[in-house]
Amino acid sequence: MAVRADLSPARLKISFLQTYLCSETERSARRGHSVGTPREDTPRGHPAAAVRCGGTRRLLSAGAVIGAAAPRYRRARAVGGRQLRGDRRGTPPAVPPPRAPALRSPTNTFTVHRAGEKSRVPAPSGRFSRGIKGEGVISLLRPLLLDVVPTIQQTAALALGRLAYFNDDLAEAVVKEDILPQLVCSLSEQNRFYKKAAAFVLRAVGKHSPQLAQAIVECGALEALVICLEDFDPGVKEGAAWALGYIARHNSELSQAVVDAGAVPLLVLCIQEPEIALKRIAASTLSDISKHSPELAQTVVDAGAIAYLAQMILNPDAKLKCQVLSALSQIAKHSVDLAELVVEAEIFPVVLTCMKDSDEYVKKNGATLIREIAKHSPELSQFIVNAGGVAAVIDCIGSCKGTVRLPGIMMLGYVAAHSENLSMAVIVSKGIPPLCTCLLEEHEDHIKAAAAWALGQIGRHTPEHARAVAETNVLGTLLSMYMDIRSSEDLQLKAKRALKNILQKCTYLPALEPLLHDAPPNIMKHIVGQFSKVLPHDSKARRLFVTSGGLKKVQEIKAEPGSLLQEYINTINNCYPEEVVRYYSPGYSEMLLERVENYQPVL
């Protein structure tokens, strides 16, 4: 354990990094308690530390692993704060016992790297990476990228990527330190592991914000990534495609830049590759590119992507199906022509099998795709109805819970909105009961608003439609939603509009009666109006109206003379004989009693 003084520069670099990182782990492992042992105060220039730990490769992997600690911590944090307490499965000495001084134990790096590889390591990434940034680890890692040994380069790149992935400050630091041009240059020359690591770094930097992605584009990374897309190794292609996808995600200028670099035909070739992961990533990248504008979607379509995407819907892998459906829906959403192109690729009725998939997100994306197609024109909606799409979507809505239902609900609304025949088709396919249950059960306001809107679209066409909606007694629910102060603005607005639309056509009196009692004046107008239209012609309804207390309620309504409401009330009153109207007017009993009092009996 003697100090070896004559260390080559490479070893020195590695040793510095190692000591630094080990001490850093130690520090972080103690959860930021600033316990300063003498060793930790002087992390640098301590070649002795290098001695204690053997193996250069292990040290570097320690560096990479520290970066790995961060993601595992995040994952563990998501799982739920058990990892900070003692509940760690199979964690060997991940946290070196506090009493042992930092660098004395020879197994230190071993513990560090074991920690990285096996456990949910309690490395608080926030404090940790701030600590790291404070000391400028990026500038430490940067010269390692130029190292002679390829392993060191690759691991350094990996470490950079991991650090940048979870923290956008570090990503900015990566950009500021001019590491990107270096990476880009070496992307074209190096072997496939380096390419993968470099693509990972680019992806990590590009994911955080459009400015960082712009910085990546400006240093010419796109051409290099596109060249990587032509590589033989599927891992390299995947890394490059992923990086391109994250860049193109932010806005349409960046997407346009990616398309201008010629990525789209290569991505379409990548989709045809046999590896599932590569297909997934390529599909997700195409989805990100085409989501911004119709021209970009058209570019993707021109490269012939739709046929391959349509074939991949049959693939059993759930995540791949998700991405493929999302890509198709992003293409179809822009215009009628694109939607027709997607439909011509014969996705129906295959897409309907996705609605029965066990994975929820496949169902959601399938419903989104059908929605985007249905919303453009009545002919497309007709086509979907003829293919049985409405039934599949309705079953899907019935079987899911939560936001997964939302695209399905909107699809029903769009289909019903186009014409009354389509709306009748939705009713006939038993579409209304799931919508009602959705309205009652869901907790989120926006889903309820969507359900209310869809019901309004279904019921607004003719009295028959309104009757079908009203028979399910959903009008009361809509009214209560409108009146509830806790509902959001959007929900109240949509509920009111739906209610109005349905009421203006509703002639089904048993459903209207309960509403008479609670409705506010602006809704009351419509209800009373409908009564005034139906009652003059139907004697049974008149009788029912009286016996159910509706006439009494109508008398109690105070309306300004000359307003529409008053006219309706007059019309209703004219349907009945005078005495009946007087009998039910408010205060009649008092009036009678007064007459009794004032009566002089004739002896």
Next chain:
Amino acid sequence: MAALVRLETRLSRLREEYFLKNRSVDEDRKIVYKAAVKIQSWFRGCRVRAYLRYLNKMAISIQKWWRGYQSRRYFRKMIKTAYFIMKMNFYNEMAVRIQKRWRGYYVRKYTHNYYALKKYLEAISLNNEIVRNELQEYAEMNEKKKKKKDLEKKEKEKKYKARKMHYLLSTEQIAGIYNSPFRKFPDPMELLLRQSKPLSHRQQQPKSPFTYDLYDWPTCKRPPAFPTGEPLPPIGRQKPQGPFRDAAEVLRQRYKPLEPTLRVAASISSPLEKAREEMKREEWRKCIHDNEFLPFSSYHKNEKYELSIHASEKIGKETYGIKHFREVQPNKWIAGKV
């Protein structure tokens, strides 16, 4: 003479009388003249007025006649247009009736055909039923597949465990843990152990621990082997004495990537030769027998039938292929393990 004197006295006054007479006549002349003019002008005026009156009457009569003529014409026209309008209204009415009927018929039959709509909606519900059934079947099929896969996985795991723990098999002397003497019949695990072949003692290759870093990549199924064949020399080794080159240089040279020239990278044979070789290989591969193809069945008439091996054996039926095969002879096995 008295008359003359009288005349002479009057003579002196004659000139004056003559002058005065003429002068009075002159003095009256203006008045008389003016009177005459007045009378004449009045008379002329009467004449002219009479003439004008006459002209007026004539003009009135002409105009009267002309105006009557125009109005009658106009009236005739008016009547014609009124009649025309009446006719057109009538035609319009009739046309509206026809169009009403036609439009009602057309709309009811083609545009908003109630019965077609009803049928369509019934067809839709039928189609929905079919689609729902099919989707249900598809979902069930998927479920079954998944269950089957899970079951198979469990089976495989069990079998693997049994193979690993073959030593727990019970022997004649010692009953194994799954074959307790107090049980009526052995545990299923015991039976499984009896059937399984012991797992051979395989050397576990020491997996390099640094490959775990790269396992996170989705397509990484095996740890990527870095191009370093041997581990790097440990740090702190003393610089070897002697005329050795610097370690970094050596490493750089060792790991210099291969950059073959085009000639080396390309294969030796040209595409033409490769194609030829390919053809030859195909022929060798596809050739089943060397018999020449004889075109007509008459060529095969005098061929003698050759008995197969099975039939031509004198001793008896050949047991190979029926009773035993070369590879597997379970009756020769020591233990009845699969």
